[in-house]
Amino acid sequence: MTEPLLSVRNLKVSYAVGGGSVDAVDGASFDVPRGSILGLVGESGCGKTTVARAITRVIADNARITGGEMIFEGTDIAAIPERQMNALRWRDIAFIPQSAMNSLDPVYTVESQLHEVLRRRGGMDRRAAQARAEELFEMVGIEKSRLRDYPHQFSGGMRQRVAIALALALNPKLVIADEPVTALDVIVQRQILDQLRELQAMLGISVILVTHDISVVAYVCDRTVVMYAGRIAEEGPMEAVLTRPMHPYTMGLRNAFPDLKGAASGTLTPIEGAPPNLASPPPGCRFAPRCPFALEVCTRAQPPLRELASGHRVACHRADEAPVLRELAVRTETWLVPA
Amino acid sequence: MPELAIARSGLPTRLFRSLRLPLNDRFAVFGLLIYLVFVVTALFADQIAPYDPTEILYTEDYDLAADMRPGQEGFILGTTSLGRDVFSQLVYGTRSALLIGVTAAFMVALIGSLVGLVSGYFGGWTDAVLMRLADIAFGIPFLPFVIVLAAFLEPSIWNVVLAMALVLWRDTARVIRSQVLTLRSRGYVDAARVAGSSDAKIILRHIAPNILPLSFLYGSIAIGWAILTEASISFLGFGDPESISWGYMLQDAFASQALAKQAYYWFVPPGLCIILVVSAGFFITRGYENILFPKLGR
Amino acid sequence: MAHLKAALSRTLQLALVLWAVVTILFLMFRLMPGNPMAAYIDPTFTAEQQEALMAQFGLDKPLWEQYVIYLGNLLQGELGQSFRYREPVAERILALLPNTLILTFTSLIIAYAFGILAGAYLAWRRGSAVEKVAIPIVLTTRAMPEFWLGMVLLAIFSFWLGWFPAGGTRSAGSDYGGFWGLYTSPDFLAYLALPALTLAIYSQGLPLLLMRSNMLDVMKEDFVTMARIKGLSTWTVVVRHAARNALLPVMTSFAIAVGYQLQGNVVVETVFSWPGLGRELVRAVSASDYPLAQGAFLLIAVVVILMNLIADLLYSLLDPRVSHA
Numbered sequence: 013m014t015e016p017l018l019s020v021r022n023l024k025v026s027y028a029v030g031g032g033s034v035d036a037v038d039g040a041s042f043d044v045p046r047g048s049i050l051g052l053v054g055e056s057g058c059g060k061t062t063v064a065r066a067i068t069r070v071i072a073d074n075a076r077i078t079g080g081e082m083i084f085e086g087t088d089i090a091a092i093p094e095r096q097m098n099a100l101r102w103r104d105i106a107f108i109p110q111s112a113m114n115s116l117d118p119v120y121t122v123e124s125q126l127h128e129v130l131r132r133r134g135g136m137d138r139r140a141a142q143a144r145a146e147e148l149f150e151m152v153g154i155e156k157s158r159l160r161d162y163p164h165q166f167s168g169g170m171r172q173r174v175a176i177a178l179a180l181a182l183n184p185k186l187v188i189a190d191e192p193v194t195a196l197d198v199i200v201q202r203q204i205l206d207q208l209r210e211l212q213a214m215l216g217i218s219v220i221l222v223t224h225d226i227s228v229v230a231y232v233c234d235r236t237v238v239m240y241a242g243r244i245a246e247e248g249p250m251e252a253v254l255t256r257p258m259h260p261y262t263m264g265l266r267n268a269f270p271d272l273k274g275a276a277s278g279t280l281t282p283i284e285g286a287p288p289n290l291a292s293p294p295p296g297c298r299f300a301p302r303c304p305f306a307l308e309v310c311t312r313a314q315p316p317l318r319e320l321a322s323g324h325r326v327a328c329h330r331a332d333e334a335p336v337l338r339e340l341a342v343r344t345e346t347w348l349v350p351a
Numbered sequence: 352m353p354e355l356a357i358a359r360s361g362l363p364t365r366l367f368r369s370l371r372l373p374l375n376d377r378f379a380v381f382g383l384l385i386y387l388v389f390v391v392t393a394l395f396a397d398q399i400a401p402y403d404p405t406e407i408l409y410t411e412d413y414d415l416a417a418d419m420r421p422g423q424e425g426f427i428l429g430t431t432s433l434g435r436d437v438f439s440q441l442v443y444g445t446r447s448a449l450l451i452g453v454t455a456a457f458m459v460a461l462i463g464s465l466v467g468l469v470s471g472y473f474g475g476w477t478d479a480v481l482m483r484l485a486d487i488a489f490g491i492p493f494l495p496f497v498i499v500l501a502a503f504l505e506p507s508i509w510n511v512v513l514a515m516a517l518v519l520w521r522d523t524a525r526v527i528r529s530q531v532l533t534l535r536s537r538g539y540v541d542a543a544r545v546a547g548s549s550d551a552k553i554i555l556r557h558i559a560p561n562i563l564p565l566s567f568l569y570g571s572i573a574i575g576w577a578i579l580t581e582a583s584i585s586f587l588g589f590g591d592p593e594s595i596s597w598g599y600m601l602q603d604a605f606a607s608q609a610l611a612k613q614a615y616y617w618f619v620p621p622g623l624c625i626i627l628v629v630s631a632g633f634f635i636t637r638g639y640e641n642i643l644f645p646k647l648g649r
Numbered sequence: 650m651a652h653l654k655a656a657l658s659r660t661l662q663l664a665l666v667l668w669a670v671v672t673i674l675f676l677m678f679r680l681m682p683g684n685p686m687a688a689y690i691d692p693t694f695t696a697e698q699q700e701a702l703m704a705q706f707g708l709d710k711p712l713w714e715q716y717v718i719y720l721g722n723l724l725q726g727e728l729g730q731s732f733r734y735r736e737p738v739a740e741r742i743l744a745l746l747p748n749t750l751i752l753t754f755t756s757l758i759i760a761y762a763f764g765i766l767a768g769a770y771l772a773w774r775r776g777s778a779v780e781k782v783a784i785p786i787v788l789t790t791r792a793m794p795e796f797w798l799g800m801v802l803l804a805i806f807s808f809w810l811g812w813f814p815a816g817g818t819r820s821a822g823s824d825y826g827g828f829w830g831l832y833t834s835p836d837f838l839a840y841l842a843l844p845a846l847t848l849a850i851y852s853q854g855l856p857l858l859l860m861r862s863n864m865l866d867v868m869k870e871d872f873v874t875m876a877r878i879k880g881l882s883t884w885t886v887v888v889r890h891a892a893r894n895a896l897l898p899v900m901t902s903f904a905i906a907v908g909y910q911l912q913g914n915v916v917v918e919t920v921f922s923w924p925g926l927g928r929e930l931v932r933a934v935s936a937s938d939y940p941l942a943q944g945a946f947l948l949i950a951v952v953v954i955l956m957n958l959i960a961d962l963l964y965s966l967l968d969p970r971v972s973h974a
Binding site: 625 | 662663665666667669670673677785788789791792793794795796797798800801803804807808809815908911912913915916919920927930931934935937942945946949950953954957
């Protein structure tokens with residue numbers, strides 16, 4: 013097996029809140045293999061966006077990376093000086109934001125924003141940048157005549173394509189897409205995801221796709237990392253994680269979303285309760301207060317991430333009983349009465 | 352903006368509380384303290400000032416006590432070219448400054464709030480007419496307007512108040528109006544109307560308490576404006592020659608060659624007093640804004 | 650063209666405002682205490698002059714007829730005869746306008762250049778010690794009476810240090826040969842320096858505070874974060890994206906500030922004996938030269954209203970969200 017493009021090891025990110033600090037990401041470890049799409053999934057506030065932003069090292073003013081490593085092509089980018097990190101940004105690691113409306117500068121044409129990265133970060137001259145901008149628009153399926161338009165003149169889906177074009181401008185090795193289709197309707201979501209998949213395969217790049225929507229993961233991802241309350245709950249090949257989940261949280265998550273392909277997958281069952289307050293997380297497994305299968309041990313000890321099948325790891329004390337729990341988890345009544 | 356608790360305490364207490372004085376903001380407290388000092392000075396001017404501000408003074412040798420330096424012959428801030436005591440003038444100047452400031456601010460806040468309230472609450476053609484009037488008020492150059500007005504009327508400190516009442520309600524009215532519009536769109540006004548409350552009752556009970564702090568905010572800005580305007584008018588010679596104000600002192604100093612005489616003790620203190628009172632208004636305003644618009648991020 | 654329509658309706662609206670101001674001015678000067686004819690006729694004018702003015706302004710006719718004549722005269726730029734100068738008011742005030750505009754624009758350009766840079770800097774350094782000291786100082790400059798600041802600067806730089814002349818626009822007997830010769834001569838600039846500095850110090854607070862609060866808002870926008878993720882230089886992030894977006898409302902405030910400044914000029918021009926519109930207004934009112942006072946007031950009002958219109962149009966021109974709708 014080849015070395016992964018990016019290995020995140022024991023990453024910790026804390027936010028200064030009030031007088032104290034909150035660990036939004038508390039020891040996340042996962043690999044991003046080359047040439048594949050990794051889905052990073054979880055509820056809002058689980059730390060997935062913080063992980064995504066931590067990889068670019070552009071995080072909120074009150075946030076700090078307090079521990080861990082991020083080995084990107086053999087270099088720990090958590091430890092290199094800011095100057096060196098800045099050289100990597102966009103040339104190697106690009107970003108597709110959730111809302112392209114707010115993330116494109118309203119006072120410049122999209123052409124000018126493409127030129128900005130191509131020339132200032134890619135070192136191209138005007139002519140080369142223009143050719144590349146046209147090529148990028150062709151790649152994402154927008155007429156090049158629209159290069160001169162301002163962001164507000166595009167529809168939501170088109171703006172997201174512009175954001176993809178921008179991300180691919182300098183041929184990055186890794187593209188981080190933070191909820192890239194959340195703001196769009198389902199039909200446009202599929203078009204954008206199809207395009208992302210196609211471009212990823214064509215260019216052989218790696219993508220981290222951050223989403224709260226497990227059906228998006230099912231639609232395009234090769235591997236999946238499921239996060240809960242700042243920690244990794246389960247990680248593995250997408251097929252394995254979604255068809256044979258071993259963590260009760262993944263099982264619950266699967267019940268809570270419709271299929272992106274439109275096929276009804278029975279009734280939708282939400283997981284009762286809310287994620288814990290990270291300022292004072294529960295001592296044991298963080299999912300225990302909402303878990304229908306929680307035992308006494310779960311409220312005491314933090315479960316380690318164990319590899320139970322090839323490349324499939326899970327952090328649950330009852331992972332060995334997973335086949336039985338899966339049977340129970342598909343029933344709605346299991347989730348109605350939390351243990 | 353959090354809704355006001357309808358506490359069943361006495362009306363004065365409720366009124367005071369509904370002003371929501373920004374007592375937890377250091378700048379605002381500083382501003383309120385400055386106001387307090389000036390109010391006390393104005394009230395006890397007779398006791399504080401050593402001389403009548405218009406009295407022409409003489410030295411012990413029966414010479415005119417003109418252009419005395421500070422400390423000379425016991426004059427704290429020296430004397431003017433006519434032999435009047437600068438410090439006493441300064442002390443009495445607080446009276447006209449506060450009188451004009453407070454009345455003008457009250458008029459501006461009152462008219463502006465009423466116009467904004469009526470305009471925003473009733474809408475329709477009432478709103479259209481009032482807002483066009485505001486547009487016209489915005490088209491009138493304020494200081495020239497005061498000068499022309501002052502020239503036609505008898506010289507009086509009230510000219511400034513009148514001119515401000517006629518023109519400067521415009522800013523307050525626009526802000527209050529938009530605030531009333533958002534308040535009116537909230538559910539409880541409709542609920543009150545369905546429940547059979549009259550317009551007057553809805554305005555008094557639900558809308559007025561919520562715009563009072565905004566009125567007060569614009570009032571505290573207007574105090575500064577009024578004092579600055581009075582100073583300018585007096586400086587230009589259109590003020591009331593009978594009353595001693597800081598603007599009058601500056602005009603007197605300027606006309607008496609105080610600049611060439613390097614008599615800083617004469618023209619610097621009135622300016623500093625104006626700055627203090629006006630910036631006190633700004634500081635209070637800032638404190639208010641932090642309460643009223645916490646999202647401004649300050 | 651939706652924005653063209655909006656611009657037209659705004660122009661029309663401000664034309665109505667101008668008409669209202671003109672009417673108010675008419676009523677003020679006709680209904681003032683004393684002889685209503687005093688608005689145009691000085692007792693020392695010759696009998697023929699008096700009669701000519703009576704006829705020209707219809708002063709023996711009823712008020713409404715006078716009003717119609719007044720409007721008609723205004724449209725032709727006819728503002729009457731100045732009592733003091735014995736020359737047409739229109740000529741007099743148009744001759745003074747350049748002095749006022751030069752003072753206004755010089756000071757505002759300095760104020761805006763400084764205010765925009767300092768405001769952007771303070772926003773970028775928010776929470777720092779510099780900011781904690783600077784903001785109260787800026788608020789204090791806003792609280793100063795402009796003419797007092799002028800007096801202090803005059804006392805220090807002119808009377809004490811002797812660096813600058815104390816008032817006027819030119820040294821006695823100097824001749825510059827033409828418009829540009831005058832306004833670029835070192836002599837003129839020495840006269841301009843103190844009044845312009847006074848107004849600039851007073852005016853910089855508005856653009857500074859506006860720029861700063863806009864910057865603080867814009868810095869929270871996603872596109873600024875994205876610019877950082879793109880690895881762009883701090884300069885590019887702060888200036889090309891944050892400042893450029895924050896600048897928009899500040900630029901439109903420039904036109905409005907010109908209007909405000911013209912009003913403030915009244916006192917500063919007096920302090921520095923600067924022969925401009927504001928000082929002329931004060932002198933005309935003091936000397937009961939009503940036609941001149943009326944004309945000066947009107948011209949100031951026209952510029953104020955015109956600047957409000959320019960501010961609106963400028964905004965729709967500078968913001969692509971409006972101009973490319």
